[in-house]
Amino acid sequence: MQRTDFGGMACSIARTADVIGEPWSPLVLRNVYVGITRFDQIRQQLGISRKVLAERLRWLVESDVLDRREYAANRHEYVLTERGRELVDVLMVMARWGDRWLAGDAGPPVLYRHRTCGGTTHVTLTCADCGTPMDADTVDVLPGPGARPPAPAS
Amino acid sequence: MQRTDFGGMACSIARTADVIGEPWSPLVLRNVYVGITRFDQIRQQLGISRKVLAERLRWLVESDVLDRREYAANRHEYVLTERGRELVDVLMVMARWGDRWLAGDAGPPVLYRHRTCGGTTHVTLTCADCGTPMDADTVDVLPGPGARPPAPAS
DNA sequence: CACGTGAGTTCCCTCAGGGAACCTACTCAC
């Protein structure tokens, strides 16, 4: 393969980027999440080429992020797996950043209503332990148990 | 340009992907965040080619995510801007997902200590309004004010 | 049965990524 393989790096960011780091992948996931689940629907909404879309979908299914279901004879749709639903977290944080820094005067193209409280709001990152905000400024990075590459040069 | 331009889409995820969607960009940011800030340091740690690294850094500086500083005569380092520090949120959520689904038996390669509480923990997404968890299952997506493309087909 | 539609596959072409070599400024040891 030409593209450097990130999957083998001892870095969870690299491994995640290996799954959704391709330029189109987050957008494909976004579409599936909002209910645009069929091949030609996705293709038209994104303006992606058929070839690349087929490759991306194959890869996302292989990565167990999407599931390919036959909803009628030879008609397929893609749905998020559990892994996929959790990847939406990444999308929501990306959306938040884009809203904040790139939306311009027009305002955010999409709003998020939190069903729990009913508010039109956005996500923030908090600590799973103490519940207070957790971001670049309040985190220290330390080596973990999997710090050595799990797959040695075969 | 060959690669489709995401920056003009009326979608904050696409716009964010336009900035950090290139495969290497999240890893470059990660490195800068953890203190690997100089050209050859980054290059060696990632195994990225000089050409591509130079392109990525130029783009990230242009996007106001990194700042290029001369720390000595003709010696440069890259530091995160405010935008860049907020992008670390995206990285932390990516890392969390990778830790959860791709780390395998070796465990997470990196641990995150929350300075506020001292715990080795991870991020969760909560609603900025009500503070309760906010994820794919508790959010509705609605069209926002910037729903029409801000840049019409020139 | 001709036609449309969903879901791709195949083909060609161009451009972006990888790799190595090259270049320029500056520093330091000698």
Add this chain to the structure above:
DNA sequence: GTGAGTAGGTTCCCTGAGGGAACTCACGTG
């Protein structure tokens, strides 16, 4: 002051991934 070393790139070529259009195939339908 000069040769080696280091930082921070640029240039070159080559391959392969993305874009686009054309083709396929199976099904459904008037």
